[in-house]
Amino acid sequence: MNLLSSTLPPRHVALLGYGGLLPFIALALLLPFSLEYRPLWSVALVTYGAVILSFVGALHWGFAMTVQDLSAEQRRDRFIWSVIPALVAWAATLLPVFWGCLLLIVGFVVHYWQDRQLFRVISLPDWYLPMRLRLTSVASLCLLLGAVVMATHS
Template sequence: MNVLPSTSPPKHVSLLGYGGLLPFIFLALLIPLSLDYRPLFAIALVNYGAVILSFVGALHWGFAMTVHDMSTEQRSDRLIWSVIPALIAWIATLLAMPLGCLLLVIGFVVHLRQDRQLLRVMRLPAWYLPMRLRLTLVASVCLLLAAMVETLHS
């Protein structure tokens, strides 16, 4: 595995990464608890998920621009992939809420797979993939639970 030795993320990385899960968690909890504001919370959840999926896709743009020992083909692959999550996210915002959530989950899971592909191209800190897996799992569970609630209450 092509990883750098650090086993735990810097404290600020953990705070930012895991703190980014709070809107997923709170919105997923508010959707079943609020009849009056459920549509607003559902839209907010899909939109937040879209923003985050776009953000993680942009990481690959940054990698393509800064990693010096990539081949031209590898750099091109990273640049192409980097815009795909934003396109997936945009489409998710145009779909009915349950389908938008499902598409975002698919986008997060496929992006996690792309992050694993990075190990063929560059070295990553040892904490990066485990943290990305945890972030993806929590965000995906929140999106799936909200989609299920929305489907049951429609």
């Protein structure tokens, strides 16, 4: 089976990717119903979001190091871009939770846009962008829920 032509990710990739959404979902659902621990859950949500945004940024570092058909300029741009999500994520952890959640949403959406730009230049598996869209959407919705809960219950 050719991984570049399959629209379904390999099983282990799907389990790891979608399994990575579980903390987003659990924390977002705990926030509205756990008044006593809401400060902890909200910080945990932003912190987890920051870790994951940093991780997806690092994917572009890996692409810059390994993809053969990138021009020198494209390679440089991938290296530069790869550290920006980590900087955005770090800034999000320094902000109040409401603003941290919103900044992370922007980071995830912009990173997905960067993935789409990269997809036009290099060969990535057919499942990569659809999976990234689903992961970005769910993570962003959970962060949005966190921002709304913090805005309405603070």
